[in-house]
Amino acid sequence: MFLRKKWLAMSAVITAVLLLGACGGNKESKEPIYDNPGNHTAEDFMPLSEGFEKYSVWIETAENPVRDSSVFKVFVFKKGKVTAYKLEDTTIEDIHDLSNDELVQLASESTNKTLDELANNINSTTRVD
Template structure:
């Protein structure tokens, strides 16, 4: 009886040992799995490089879907950045799918009431330890600001007796403007740098029908996205060690 119990104990121990080896092999296979979404830093593109490789960027909701509206458009081209906001004819991401970059830009130019253009730099803000990036700002310096207003509304707000009198007062101030139907468009040149965009490190990757969007969160409920190839891994915010010539650290 003792011999049978000992034999059974040896058999059970052998089964458990073999089972443990099998589990370890399975675990090793999972750990060794590879792919474009494995989280390796080299798989992701720094956002500074992204602005150089992708021209048109869209500001929309933090959970983008086919019905998400385009709140604003940013265009990066050869060191220049342009922002288009207060867009009267808002596009959805589903509509963006069918447009070229050139068509998106033309739509923004024709429907935006607030436009800013200038040479850009990317300013890194460090975390509380001074080691990593907590936020990155897109700054434009000596930029052109174009603002469109309803002429009748401004005339009423001015308290003057007529639109002609209001226009005469604007001319006397020396402001640069033009009249376009019922709108008055002011153009100013600003010398002080302006922050047109702030982004943090949370990555977003979303496919809508057959179009893939990737980007980073740029506010509590706002995303900054561009259209990418379906195999694209994603963007990451620049580290303080970035060697991009447009990146500065806290205004240095």
């Protein structure tokens, strides 16, 4: 009888530990995905003009980009001026390992190719007078 009570008590304790262990969740999974700007002070931000000087190469892509999102344009900010390049058939996966200089070169070549194709199309059309 004593062994039966001891076994019953032990199984109750093990069950309680397992239930409590299962109820405890991973706190990391409950963290918000996006950082709330309201959680920061003014010192945490920099003026946009300073951001353009510090981070001179920017890309335009989908609103919520992932690795296979298309990159539409590359913007280069230099000495208060901006140069925009158009990219075609390029994803974030394609450019994530490139340096800023390599990205600008790729974008420049893509833009020149697009302009050359446009010029060829214009030249190949015949005028009807």
